[in-house]
Amino acid sequence: MAVTTDPPLAGAVDPAPTRRGLRRPRALGAWAAVAPLLVYCALFLGLPTWALLYEAVRRTDPATGVTSFTARNIAESWSGFYLTAMWGSLRLSLLTALICAVVGLMTAHTIAQSRGRMLRQAVLTASGVLANFGGIPLAFCFIAAAGTAGEATGLIRRIDPGFALDTFTGLVLVYPYFLIPLMVLTTMPALEGLRPQWREAAAGLGGSAWDYWRHVGGPILLPTLLGGFVLCFGSSFAAYATAQALAGGTVPLITLRIASVLSGNVLAGQENLGMAMSLDTIFICALMMAVYLPLRARSARWLDS
Amino acid sequence: MPAAGLELSALRRCYGAVRALDGLELALAPGELVALLGPSGCGKTTALRIVAGFERPDAGAVRLDGADITPLSAAKRDMGMVFQSYSLFPHLTAAQNVAFGLRLRKTAAPARAARAEELLELVGIGGHGARYPHQLSGGQQQRVALARALAIRPKVLLLDEPLSALDAQVRLQLRDEIRRVQLDLGITTLFVTHDQEEALSIADRVAVMRSGRLEQCAAPAQLYQRPATAFVAQFVGTMNRVRGTMVDTDLVEVAGHRLPVDGERPVPGTKVEVLLRPEAVGLEAVPARAAADPAVGTVRTATFLGAITRIAVVLEDGTQVKADLPSHRASEFPAAGRARLVPAARPVLVIEP
Ligand SMILES: Nc1ncnc2c1ncn2[C@@H]1O[C@H](COP(=O)(O)OP(=O)(O)O)[C@@H](O)[C@H]1O
Ligand SMILES: [Mg+2]
Numbered sequence: 001m002a003v004t005t006d007p008p009l010a011g012a013v014d015p016a017p018t019r020r021g022l023r024r025p026r027a028l029g030a031w032a033a034v035a036p037l038l039v040y041c042a043l044f045l046g047l048p049t050w051a052l053l054y055e056a057v058r059r060t061d062p063a064t065g066v067t068s069f070t071a072r073n074i075a076e077s078w079s080g081f082y083l084t085a086m087w088g089s090l091r092l093s094l095l096t097a098l099i100c101a102v103v104g105l106m107t108a109h110t111i112a113q114s115r116g117r118m119l120r121q122a123v124l125t126a127s128g129v130l131a132n133f134g135g136i137p138l139a140f141c142f143i144a145a146a147g148t149a150g151e152a153t154g155l156i157r158r159i160d161p162g163f164a165l166d167t168f169t170g171l172v173l174v175y176p177y178f179l180i181p182l183m184v185l186t187t188m189p190a191l192e193g194l195r196p197q198w199r200e201a202a203a204g205l206g207g208s209a210w211d212y213w214r215h216v217g218g219p220i221l222l223p224t225l226l227g228g229f230v231l232c233f234g235s236s237f238a239a240y241a242t243a244q245a246l247a248g249g250t251v252p253l254i255t256l257r258i259a260s261v262l263s264g265n266v267l268a269g270q271e272n273l274g275m276a277m278s279l280d281t282i283f284i285c286a287l288m289m290a291v292y293l294p295l296r297a298r299s300a301r302w303l304d305s
Numbered sequence: 306m307p308a309a310g311l312e313l314s315a316l317r318r319c320y321g322a323v324r325a326l327d328g329l330e331l332a333l334a335p336g337e338l339v340a341l342l343g344p345s346g347c348g349k350t351t352a353l354r355i356v357a358g359f360e361r362p363d364a365g366a367v368r369l370d371g372a373d374i375t376p377l378s379a380a381k382r383d384m385g386m387v388f389q390s391y392s393l394f395p396h397l398t399a400a401q402n403v404a405f406g407l408r409l410r411k412t413a414a415p416a417r418a419a420r421a422e423e424l425l426e427l428v429g430i431g432g433h434g435a436r437y438p439h440q441l442s443g444g445q446q447q448r449v450a451l452a453r454a455l456a457i458r459p460k461v462l463l464l465d466e467p468l469s470a471l472d473a474q475v476r477l478q479l480r481d482e483i484r485r486v487q488l489d490l491g492i493t494t495l496f497v498t499h500d501q502e503e504a505l506s507i508a509d510r511v512a513v514m515r516s517g518r519l520e521q522c523a524a525p526a527q528l529y530q531r532p533a534t535a536f537v538a539q540f541v542g543t544m545n546r547v548r549g550t551m552v553d554t555d556l557v558e559v560a561g562h563r564l565p566v567d568g569e570r571p572v573p574g575t576k577v578e579v580l581l582r583p584e585a586v587g588l589e590a591v592p593a594r595a596a597a598d599p600a601v602g603t604v605r606t607a608t609f610l611g612a613i614t615r616i617a618v619v620l621e622d623g624t625q626v627k628a629d630l631p632s633h634r635a636s637e638f639p640a641a642g643r644a645r646l647v648p649a650a651r652p653v654l655v656i657e658p
Contacts, residue, residue: 204358204379
């Protein structure tokens, strides 16, 4: 770019005008840099979402062939068979997110406290990989380990004799595999951002360790924790490939239902209903993001100032 | 609350092979401000953290008004601590930060708020109570930290380089404020710094540390004028080192002058370095074509400092010497001119190089 002047140097000569002069080209440059991404998003995210929305409210009468716009698809997606799937997804997501938030936080805390740089690096790298490890490969690993003939199945069945991988419980066991690393990745920066001075200041003012966590550490971490929980929830809610590979038709989940409706497995001509369910899913994920982003912004301000 | 006396006795602390404290002794009278001064890594922070209770000594004791508090945890010591930076709780407002200690002590909310406001007023930022730390400048944050430490009416105030993260101007201003507040409250205070000017200007007494031990503890003027050791002499204030020779058991010859020796006295005949303050060095203009003389050098720079001008002279052997002259005499020594050193006739410290 032509206008990359070193800002402190330029500012030292004549701060105000230089700054104003620089800001505009720089902002333009920044926009130019993200433009390809924006175009990409518009094409491959915005357009499909719009199409989805359009299809979700459209209905063609099978008898007359007349197309009309209606909320019936969406209403139907929140009823009966489909509502059960929605409930299944919500329950599974809530439960796995809870488990993963707790276990992930404890893991991250242990690592943040430990002095071993190698351990920390190894766990972070592994988490980065595992958080993206899902779908068929993960399902295969679990089938090998805990499937009908799996090595670990016998062990688990001692605790729960009815255990099988293609059930709700099975999924609760599998999802943490990628969700705990996700939780570790989201909470680690916040845990490492807790300054030792805060703990010592609290102690110097007469506070116990409990006082510190109650009045300082806890409140500072809370946004990150909630954020991590929400992220796990969303991730679990939107997971498809892992669930499909493990529990194809046996566990009612919204993502599986969408897939079967869209592929015409159940009844032909139900694509619009599938679109409506997809819209519901997008709505729930958007809701999660709407909660997560402000929380993250808030704790980032505390931890970086 | 009447001020308390603080005593550090024979403190030792090792980190692996590093001896951070090696038998540190220091006593603070009630209401006194002592600056703990020393180069980076000499153990100042370790000493302060042991006093605060964040760190345990391997040996030695900390006494408060004669009572041994070494086994007490930090939470039970009633000491106010101000850290170098970033110690405010980021999710609390300035007023809530100040009131934190009172909240732990279950003080009623209205009393807490009143006390917080009073303290913010005392440290000069009344009206900023509702701001969050990230909305305050570095200097303001340190004021809040000071107010927070004082809110619990501590017996001792501990500050660990509280100014070193600040801009020069803010640093000077806040330094004076800290001293004013300390005198107002009459609180016994230990102030850690590596900046000798800061230590000399703020403290009743300055304790100079070196490698985990106390080198000298004295009032600023005494420390400056009568340093007990060569280390203190060089660490505190500006000091020239000029070559000389011991000519008698207590006489050193430097630049053709014989001066009495203070402190350690090497045997006669030893080549030594003589420590001279800039104000103890006079200058005499000499003609450009004078005979070679080790006490004569070339004027390099003249720095105007108001009533005095500091003139830097480089001797034949490359030694640079700074001399403070009354400014009206500065014109006698133009740059590149020749000048002879005239040390003032008073006792000097010498070191064997
Ligand atoms: N927690 C620690 N672990 C290991 N070494 C330490 C620790 N704290 C201090 N030290 C060492 O002890 C010495 C004194 O440190 P410190 O008290 O921080 O010095 P100062 O505050 O005077 O700069 C240094 O050599 C430092 O490296
Ligand atoms: Mg230090």
